[in-house]
Amino acid sequence: MSKPVSLGSLKKGSYIVIDGEPCQIVEATHSKPGKHGSAKVRLVAIGVFDDVKRSRVSPVTARVEVPLIEKKTGQVVSISEGNVQLMDLENYEIFWSNLPSDEEIRSKLEPGTEVEYWVVLGKKKIMRVKGS
Secondary structure, three states: OEEEEEHHHOOOOOEEEEOOEEEEEEEEEEEOOEOOEOOEEEEEEEEOOOOOEEEEEEEOOOEEEEEOEEEEEEEEEEEEOOEEEEEEOOOOOEEEEEOOOOHHHHHHOOOOOEEEEEEEOOEEEEEEEOOO
């Protein structure tokens, strides 16, 4: 799920949907209105799930989609090649997620560990290990 907002209201650290992928903004520059047009915003963002750098240049008044992020708690059930089986601690749903690319998080994962995961646009990603 996402909601529309004005591009000019976004800042570094905010989230935006670019090419259907949720991204975190790492750089935002504003230009002044010129002789032939309105003020523009240039954004550089990195994908939450694929770590791909994306950019966008649009007028300040353009409407863009901002993803709604659900932060949830889960418990690791098992770990296999490239995947982690998690159980949601609210509704006890069991599902598979990709192993995180961050080596620090990956090294702390083992069955029984509690993690915080995000649900963004229907995709799930482990963001941190709880209690450490």
